[in-house]
Amino acid sequence: MKKILMLAICFVLLLQVSAFAEVKVGVFNMQKVMLESDYGKAVAAKLKSKFEPLELELAKEGESIKALENELKKQDLALKLDAKQDKQREYRRKTRDFQDSVVAYRQKRQTEQQQLGQPIAQKVAQVVSKYSTDNGFTIVFEAQSSGVAFIAAGVDMSDALILELNKMKKAGK
Secondary structure, eight states: OHHHHHHHHHHHHHHHHHHTSOOOEEEEOHHHHHHHSHHHHHHHHHHHHHHHHHHHHHHHHHHHHHHHHHHHHHTTTTSOHHHHHHHHHHHHHHHHHHHHHHHHHHHHHHHHHHHHHHHHHHHHHHHHHHHHHHTTOSEEEETTTTTOOOOOTTTBOHHHHHHHHHHHHHTTO
16 A cells, blocks of 8 residues: 555656646747848749739729729710710729729738748748757747737747848858
């Protein structure tokens, strides 16, 4: 009976020792890492070069619609009913087409951004895993998706991850 009691006490003490082991928590901001790393900057440059002409075209189209709207307002009283209705139909058609173009542009850009960002997200996951293991982190959270409300100084490891990603890119990995 005494042996069982001693064994139980030893077992409880061993469990308490592991419970007091140091827990090191880290947090990083995925958006910051993606945007500020060399990989992210390369993707941003690709997106800009590909979509800048479309953005300029959409801006011109938006300006022409505003000009048509202003023309309608100025000539409202001077136009005959048929001419006025024709201008209003043209304005509504152009506005609808513009809105459709904007939606298509956004979808296309978002799809392209996801395709280009997926490999980077995988690299970030590799870097987080390696960095966390090398630096003794027990738990690492992504700041925005985990609902973290407060991060103490020294816990955010985003800048260190950006440096590791940049080293990886320079090494050609």
